[in-house]
Amino acid sequence: MPDMVLRLKDLQTHFFTDHGEVPAVDRVSFSVGKGEVVGIVGESGCGKSVTSLSIMQLVPSPPGKIIGGEIQFKGEDLVQASPKRMKQLRGNEIAMIFQEPMTSLNPLFTIGNQLQEAIRIHRKVTKKQARIQAIDLLNQVGIPRAEAIIDEYPHQLSGGMRQRVMIAMAMSCHPDLLIADEPTTALDVTIQAQILRLMKQLNEENNTAILLITHDLGVVAELCDRVVVMYAGQVVERGTMREILKQPKHPYTKGLIRSLPKLSEREQKLYSIPGTVPRLGVGQVGCRFAPRCEMAFTRCFQENPALYELENGQTARCFLYDEIEREGHPDGGKTSIGSKGT
Amino acid sequence: MVAKPLLEVKGLKKYFDVKGGVFGRKVGEVKAVDDVSFTVMEGEILGIVGESGCGKSTTGKSILRLIEPTDGEVTFDGQNIASLKSEQLRKIRRDMQIIFQDPYASLNPRHTVEKIISEPLLIHGMKHAAERKKRVRELLEIVGLNAYHASRYPHQFSGGQRQRIGIARALANHPKLIICDEPVSALDVSVQSQILNLMEELRDAFQLTYIFIAHDLSVVKHISDRVAVMYLGRMAELADKDVLYADPKHPYTKALLSAVPIPDPDEKKEAIILEGDIPSPANPPTGCAFHTRCPVAMSVCKEVRPTFKMVDQDHYVACHLYE
Ligand SMILES: Nc1ncnc2c1ncn2[C@@H]1O[C@H](COP(=O)(O)OP(=O)(O)OP(=O)(O)O)[C@@H](O)[C@H]1O
Ligand SMILES: Nc1ncnc2c1ncn2[C@@H]1O[C@H](COP(=O)(O)OP(=O)(O)OP(=O)(O)O)[C@@H](O)[C@H]1O
Ligand code: SF4
Ligand code: SF4
Ligand SMILES: [Mg+2]
Ligand SMILES: [Mg+2]
Numbered sequence: 001m002p003d004m005v006l007r008l009k010d011l012q013t014h015f016f017t018d019h020g021e022v023p024a025v026d027r028v029s030f031s032v033g034k035g036e037v038v039g040i041v042g043e044s045g046c047g048k049s050v051t052s053l054s055i056m057q058l059v060p061s062p063p064g065k066i067i068g069g070e071i072q073f074k075g076e077d078l079v080q081a082s083p084k085r086m087k088q089l090r091g092n093e094i095a096m097i098f099q100e101p102m103t104s105l106n107p108l109f110t111i112g113n114q115l116q117e118a119i120r121i122h123r124k125v126t127k128k129q130a131r132i133q134a135i136d137l138l139n140q141v142g143i144p145r146a147e148a149i150i151d152e153y154p155h156q157l158s159g160g161m162r163q164r165v166m167i168a169m170a171m172s173c174h175p176d177l178l179i180a181d182e183p184t185t186a187l188d189v190t191i192q193a194q195i196l197r198l199m200k201q202l203n204e205e206n207n208t209a210i211l212l213i214t215h216d217l218g219v220v221a222e223l224c225d226r227v228v229v230m231y232a233g234q235v236v237e238r239g240t241m242r243e244i245l246k247q248p249k250h251p252y253t254k255g256l257i258r259s260l261p262k263l264s265e266r267e268q269k270l271y272s273i274p275g276t277v278p279r280l281g282v283g284q285v286g287c288r289f290a291p292r293c294e295m296a297f298t299r300c301f302q303e304n305p306a307l308y309e310l311e312n313g314q315t316a317r318c319f320l321y322d323e324i325e326r327e328g329h330p331d332g333g334k335t336s337i338g339s340k341g342t
Numbered sequence: 343m344v345a346k347p348l349l350e351v352k353g354l355k356k357y358f359d360v361k362g363g364v365f366g367r368k369v370g371e372v373k374a375v376d377d378v379s380f381t382v383m384e385g386e387i388l389g390i391v392g393e394s395g396c397g398k399s400t401t402g403k404s405i406l407r408l409i410e411p412t413d414g415e416v417t418f419d420g421q422n423i424a425s426l427k428s429e430q431l432r433k434i435r436r437d438m439q440i441i442f443q444d445p446y447a448s449l450n451p452r453h454t455v456e457k458i459i460s461e462p463l464l465i466h467g468m469k470h471a472a473e474r475k476k477r478v479r480e481l482l483e484i485v486g487l488n489a490y491h492a493s494r495y496p497h498q499f500s501g502g503q504r505q506r507i508g509i510a511r512a513l514a515n516h517p518k519l520i521i522c523d524e525p526v527s528a529l530d531v532s533v534q535s536q537i538l539n540l541m542e543e544l545r546d547a548f549q550l551t552y553i554f555i556a557h558d559l560s561v562v563k564h565i566s567d568r569v570a571v572m573y574l575g576r577m578a579e580l581a582d583k584d585v586l587y588a589d590p591k592h593p594y595t596k597a598l599l600s601a602v603p604i605p606d607p608d609e610k611k612e613a614i615i616l617e618g619d620i621p622s623p624a625n626p627p628t629g630c631a632f633h634t635r636c637p638v639a640m641s642v643c644k645e646v647r648p649t650f651k652m653v654d655q656d657h658y659v660a661c662h663l664y665e
Contacts, residue, residue, distance in 0.1 A: 043530040044501075144618060158619050188393035188557065190616045193601040197615060215530065218603030242607050259535040261564035263587065263602060264609060269542070270564065272535035276500045 003034040005177050005209045011069035013054045021282045024050040026233035035207040039220045042230035043277055048213045052179050057086045095170035099182035105154040111165055112150035118172045137168040141198055160191035167198050174206055181213045196222050221245060229253050232288040233280055239314035249316040252289045345383040348519060348551050354378045354414035356404050360624055372624045374400040376575040387552040389566030391559055393620055397575040398555045402521040406438055436466050439512035443524035449496040455507055456492040462514045481510040486540060502533035521553045526561060538565055559602050563587055571595045574631040575623055577650045581657040591659045593636050
């Protein structure tokens, strides 16, 4: 594959809690190409945020720890990188925005202070020039009255405005990769539309690759080129946005898409996946989805399915696709397929 | 059977005082709900949508008089709620229930499920413990839980299960109307569809009437018979759901519907992207509250507040384009 910006290989991030070891990210592999938008979707607690925190090397430790795997960023393994090196990369070559921008904006400094500081880290400019550039950035992300807003504090702005400030910050450093963890989940739909448009601009105009974490498949359809579906800490399916939304292969992905109420159709009764997401534990045997899967058969409760690759390059962690791969993989995704970018 | 109105809301207003200064004096007011009127027919599901802060929850709570409305009339089952004394109000509350977005916050963490569900039974006169116990078990089964769950505590349940407990509690005394305030907003998609199906089944089984408040337009479309759109404390539009989604008339409804991301790459549509933020309800724009963001605003819109009126068969809109 050409020009990978990010490549995760068998990433394992576990939490060591009073209630035992939690494999929050369990041998996760995927890649993000230059200028590409890749979505990670999955239900609450499936490991999306821990995956993004692992990439940034921001997993709270203890209790969390990366216990295996690689995170290649432009050829450099971030798992091995020093804290000093990570500090250089963060907010520089890798930018991030979170669901609640308040957590990443300092409440004690004005918007201007923070934006100018970000600009001056990357460019040799005077304070005055930085201020002009900051106002320009705020205008670019559609903040009205930028000249006044620049001297206000984060709490004086609405949620949508704060998220736009975060995007302005990300734009200021021309990152190769933007990690966006539920950037629009807390926002209203008309404000979400503004933010999605901005992210698209950032991607198209600066060729910034985006790793977009969301549980909203509508947002995926708007923005993503490829999609990684996670369930209970594992990647269960990978494919292009169209493949995942139109021809999902894994029974979980299929169920997820069928459960959505549609705006355009009139259906009598919604499909629903029975049961609830399982609790994570180490050494579990069998497919994680088996207790809820309509297609489950004996083998599903006895062995761990690997990620099987289909002819079109789509991959699914499900025995139904085990025509090519005959032998079982008792340790889950440890196959050559797992390390190939979708 | 001809449907008859179960609930009639006329000119409902709720203004919250904004206090400030050293003495905490009133310095202004938030017009959370500002002259809202609608009718809910027996057995129907009326959806209310709108963005954060537009007054959906305040409308719901004012109807139940969980907060005192500033003005307006609420008639439930022929009785004017505003005039009821506390004893009568207690009686009528048995027929009107509410369930919330975060069931965790509304369930006492130190009480077992048994105690949580039997409390309303006791309040409304079910004196025998054995009878209550039996009813609790029955309710748990109705909402898809098991009798053995009765002895557990709220933290031992998932979000979806907690919402089921909240529903069981609301059903305890055979209500007629349930106000559902974002009942599935905090749930994952796969669990959300379980709860939506349950709520529809219960409506059919017990001839319930719902006011279903949510900000997810697809969810509201799925479950509702009619849908009301609110903006800044006011009604913008109200119509049969199929009419509203196929032929929205109010410019805000149009923008709102077009902005919903559709999880299907073959259904790409041009979004009407509104500029600017939602204004503060403490200082709402003059005239039409939407004029600061409306792509087709006219000069009259700044001056005159449009009335909410019928522009087509059972299709209500508040917009000067249709005056
Ligand atoms: N600090 C922590 N200590 C212990 N366990 C944790 C911690 N942070 C996360 N986990 C566990 O890791 C798992 C994955 O959590 P994560 O936050 O990545 O989920 P998510 O997919 O982002 O969910 P959501 O959609 O709710 O944001 C969860 O089961 C969670 O319990
Ligand atoms: N107790 C209160 N005191 C003062 N202002 C209030 C109070 N409750 C609500 N408000 C204000 O009234 C307005 C309407 O609030 P409400 O909670 O009804 O909105 P909502 O439509 O339910 O929003 P959401 O979708 O966020 O739940 C908001 O501006 C809110 O800040
Ligand atoms: S491996 Fe078995 S249980 Fe798992 S998703 Fe496939 S069919 Fe279902
Ligand atoms: S009344 Fe005027 S500003 Fe309001 S929605 Fe209609 S056209 Fe737009
Ligand atoms: Mg998360
Ligand atoms: Mg509310």
